[in-house]
Amino acid sequence: MNDSLPLSVSAFPRSFRFLFVTLLAFSLFGGSRVSGGELVLPDPLPEHPRLLATPEDWSRLREQVRTDPVSAEIFASVEEQANAALTAPLPVMKRLGTRGRMLSVSRSVLGRTLSLSLVYRITGKREYAERAVAEMLAVCDFESWNPHHFLDVAEMALAVAIGYDWLYDELIPPQRERIARALREKAIEPSFGKHWWISGRNNWTQVCHAGLSAAAIAIADSQPRLATEVLNRAIVNVARCGESYAPDGVFPEGPLYWDYATSFHVILAAELKRLGGDACGLDTLPGFEKTPVYLMQVTGPTGDYFNYSDATASPHVGVPLFWFARHFRNPGWAGLSARRIAHAQPLRRRKERLLGLALLWHDPDLAREAARNPEAGKPPRIWLGRGSNPVAVFRSGWDDPAALYLGIKGGGPSHSHAHMDGGSFVLEADGVRWAVDPGLQDYRSIEDHGIKLFKMDQKSARWTLFRFGPEAHNIMRFNGAQQLVKGDGRFVRFEEKGKRPHAVLDLTPLYSDRIAAAHRGVMLVENRAVLFQDEWKAGSAPVEGGWQMLTDADVTVNPREIVLTRKDQTLTLQVLAPADARIDARSVAGLQGPIDADNPGLKRITIRTRTEAGESGSLRVFAVPGSAGTVAAPPARPVLEWSRENKRLKSNID
Numbered sequence: 001m002n003d004s005l006p007l008s009v010s011a012f013p014r015s016f017r018f019l020f021v022t023l024l025a026f027s028l029f030g031g032s033r034v035s036g037g038e039l040v041l042p043d044p045l046p047e048h049p050r051l052l053a054t055p056e057d058w059s060r061l062r063e064q065v066r067t068d069p070v071s072a073e074i075f076a077s078v079e080e081q082a083n084a085a086l087t088a089p090l091p092v093m094k095r096l097g098t099r100g101r102m103l104s105v106s107r108s109v110l111g112r113t114l115s116l117s118l119v120y121r122i123t124g125k126r127e128y129a130e131r132a133v134a135e136m137l138a139v140c141d142f143e144s145w146n147p148h149h150f151l152d153v154a155e156m157a158l159a160v161a162i163g164y165d166w167l168y169d170e171l172i173p174p175q176r177e178r179i180a181r182a183l184r185e186k187a188i189e190p191s192f193g194k195h196w197w198i199s200g201r202n203n204w205t206q207v208c209h210a211g212l213s214a215a216a217i218a219i220a221d222s223q224p225r226l227a228t229e230v231l232n233r234a235i236v237n238v239a240r241c242g243e244s245y246a247p248d249g250v251f252p253e254g255p256l257y258w259d260y261a262t263s264f265h266v267i268l269a270a271e272l273k274r275l276g277g278d279a280c281g282l283d284t285l286p287g288f289e290k291t292p293v294y295l296m297q298v299t300g301p302t303g304d305y306f307n308y309s310d311a312t313a314s315p316h317v318g319v320p321l322f323w324f325a326r327h328f329r330n331p332g333w334a335g336l337s338a339r340r341i342a343h344a345q346p347l348r349r350r351k352e353r354l355l356g357l358a359l360l361w362h363d364p365d366l367a368r369e370a371a372r373n374p375e376a377g378k379p380p381r382i383w384l385g386r387g388s389n390p391v392a393v394f395r396s397g398w399d400d401p402a403a404l405y406l407g408i409k410g411g412g413p414s415h416s417h418a419h420m421d422g423g424s425f426v427l428e429a430d431g432v433r434w435a436v437d438p439g440l441q442d443y444r445s446i447e448d449h450g451i452k453l454f455k456m457d458q459k460s461a462r463w464t465l466f467r468f469g470p471e472a473h474n475i476m477r478f479n480g481a482q483q484l485v486k487g488d489g490r491f492v493r494f495e496e497k498g499k500r501p502h503a504v505l506d507l508t509p510l511y512s513d514r515i516a517a518a519h520r521g522v523m524l525v526e527n528r529a530v531l532f533q534d535e536w537k538a539g540s541a542p543v544e545g546g547w548q549m550l551t552d553a554d555v556t557v558n559p560r561e562i563v564l565t566r567k568d569q570t571l572t573l574q575v576l577a578p579a580d581a582r583i584d585a586r587s588v589a590g591l592q593g594p595i596d597a598d599n600p601g602l603k604r605i606t607i608r609t610r611t612e613a614g615e616s617g618s619l620r621v622f623a624v625p626g627s628a629g630t631v632a633a634p635p636a637r638p639v640l641e642w643s644r645e646n647k648r649l650k651s652n653i654d
Helices: 014-029 055-067 069-087 103-123 126-140 150-166 173-191 203-218 224-245 255-276 288-297 319-327 331-343 346-350 355-361 364-372 443-447 647-652
Strands: 382-385 391-395 405-409 425-429 432-435 476-478 490-495 502-506 515-525 529-538 543-551 554-558 561-566 569-577 582-587 603-611 616-625
Touching (some): 055 069, 069 331, 069 364, 103 355, 203 255, 255 288, 319 364, 391 515, 405 515, 476 515, 529 543
Antiparallel strands (some): 405 425, 432 543, 490 502, 502 515, 561 569, 582 603
């Protein structure tokens, strides 16, 4: 794809935009009607509902919630959401924080409208439809849907479009006209300005185009040309943004934003498929079909995420997985979706505003097939996910909450929503997460203090915050300095076979202001323990090299080892080299500033050694869970000699 193409259609006069998008879509996708060039609206348009659902879906879902336990469980949570909405105050326009976001209002309306409309269609109880209509009419009276922060518009547009489409027959003509006008004037028309997200490369592009496309499809009867323009613009730009999943499905913004961005990506794909018969190529982008495996891999045996970048450890239900399973007819993913529903706490499910779509997309037949053959669809235990922010995972087994698990990442601070966590890892064993990442801090709690959180140059205040900068991650350190924002870590060795599978990261670009070379190797030993081996060469000045790890376990420091204890389990960190390494463990409270989030019980273990100018240094740490018994550490060898150079990695690590 030619990156020099002017993909932001807002740069063109209105009269030329439609022709431009049409020609560009044709050049990018070929010549067929929907997987190729210009998307032409069906003639006649499908009857309502035409957005995500068909009229036959309602009768199917009524039977499904009666006969299928997973569907019944999802429906119970959706019905709880709908019942809570019946008595909640109607939405009011309210901007919050110094950036004037209205996103919490839009998300609340989306969750309510989706659940109310779906429960009405399944139960036939009119109070749900009446409240959904009241919800929509209230937001139609808003002055705007806050295009200053366009995610607010996108989620509100999806909410109102679903309600309008699914309840079309329940609306009287004046209500239809009022809602359709709001979708046009408050969502679609404001989108034709100079917005960076139109041709962006992060989650905003997927979310905004999916919400606007829903609005366009809903009102396509009266606005066919405008709808066609919006849809073709979405196809071109979301396809370009979706290149970020290549080649292995890794989402560069981390697991939390995977859920957000991929939810809206598949919503757009489902919208297009329902409208015209296929997803216009948005389901066949390189790496996209593999991305459910990424989510499986970055979910540890405890059920928590490997929460790098802006992410919490607490997992989401994973609504997109239901679409992937049905769309690609994959029983393994259907089984995974069912298990995530079963394991999700009721409170977690009640907070999932898109949960109703999981019910729409769930395929009980595929899930039953997965139950009959539980080994089907399981990804490898040892896995490398390439991409701009690559990840490697080592685990001793699947379906065992006590399994040994190591997730480690490359990348660097320059990516969307990134932290200074290039080379960072999490470690689980015996049902405990020993090496933790404190994760995301609420944006508003920072921005209300005047911090420009998404200004991400080297001197940005973002990196002085505990959870975003280098202090809170399990990384290499040199003289206690920050990582270089423009640097990236890359996997240069990866071996998934044998008794000692391993990976090696070249982290030199993250530290090149202080060292001449830096590598981190990790090795799974006998499926029971993990070896960490950091190596570096000092530059023109002496350097203090450091290994740090965050934990919320109790910590005892002994000569040459650190013993962690939690939940009656133990993990021992044996410091194998160098002999003069200095070991320290202390609370992180002293590292936190006045606007940092609290991190109760969190401690930081550091192991340091000095290296003279021009000399080589290393640190070897052997992590042995209590259940592993006696495990011998491998003989010391340079990490680049652990295996022969992998030509596939050398040529295609990105």
